[in-house]
Each structure stands twice: as C-alpha cells, then as structure tokens.
Amino acid sequence: MPTHRPVTDADLSALCALPRTPEELFYCFPRAEFPLTPEQLRAAIEQRSDSTVVELDGRVVAFxxxxxxxxxxICAIGNVMVAADARRRGVASYLMKVMCALAFDKHRATEVKVSCFNANTAGLLLYPRLGFTPSAIEERRDKAGAPVALVHLRLPRDIAPQVD
Incomplete structure (x- = not known):
C-alpha cells in the first residue's frame, strides 16, 4: 500500500534516479538537463508548492x-515522476489523487490542471481515468528541436477522485 509525505532533502538522490532516460526526464521536467541532479530538483522545489513523495515498501517511488x-x-500539477518498477501498480493514480486532495482541501482550488506530452501514452491514458478532460493542445519543442504536442487537461472540483 503506498503512502505519501512531503519531500525532504534526503529524498533528492532517489528522486533524481527516477527518470531513466532523457525522454522520461523531458516528460516530467522539460527544462532540466539529463541526468537530473539534486541541484536542479532542489531549485524547482524551492519555486513550487506541496512537493510530495510516494513511498511503496519503504522506498521513494514517485514525486x-x-x-x-x-x-x-487553480492548482497545476507538475514534475510528475514514477519509478519504472512502480508503474502499473497504482502508484501514479495514488499520487495524482493525493495531489488533487491537496489542491481541493488545502488550497480550496476550483480546478486542477495537469499537462502531458503527446508521446507520454501512460499519462494520456491515466489522467482521463481520474476524471481529467483535455482542454487545450500547445505546440512545444523537444530537446532536439522537433515539434511535440503538450496536452493540457483539467479536473473540476466537483468530480475530484478520492484518495483510496
């Protein structure tokens, strides 16, 4: 059963190992350079709110x-990353439900947004299962300069999923 808590400095090394390829890092942190370093992640955390980790079997597996x-x-979720060996085990769904609960309960948000690159099939299939609906598509460029689509999705407060 996964659990969650706020990120600590001691988590940074484990979190930096989650994106295994430049492509995976691009999906969760487009501005970062591969490999992800604690310094890059710490800088992002300092500019963001509610940085949260998920643990499974006593190990940090998502952020x-x-x-x-x-x-x-509005709260917009970013830097979503899940360890490869924790995928398809409900961890990403749990993480997103936790983040939605933080948005709606702590921040009293009216909606939550998340964005997903077109090649991130797992994300594009997960978010609608949680009630997110596409709201816009934005043209972006990947690290090689090729065009990619960034799909923006939204979830209104009244259909928010509950944390299991």
Missing part, C-alpha cells in the same frame, strides 16, 4: 508538486 497554486483558484 509531484504544484507549479501554480492559488487559494480558491
């Missing part, structure tokens, strides 16, 4: 935070 948050407004 996310808010890059946008406003009391009574």
């Amino acid at each position: 996310a935070n808010f890059y946008q948050w406003a009391e009574g407004g």
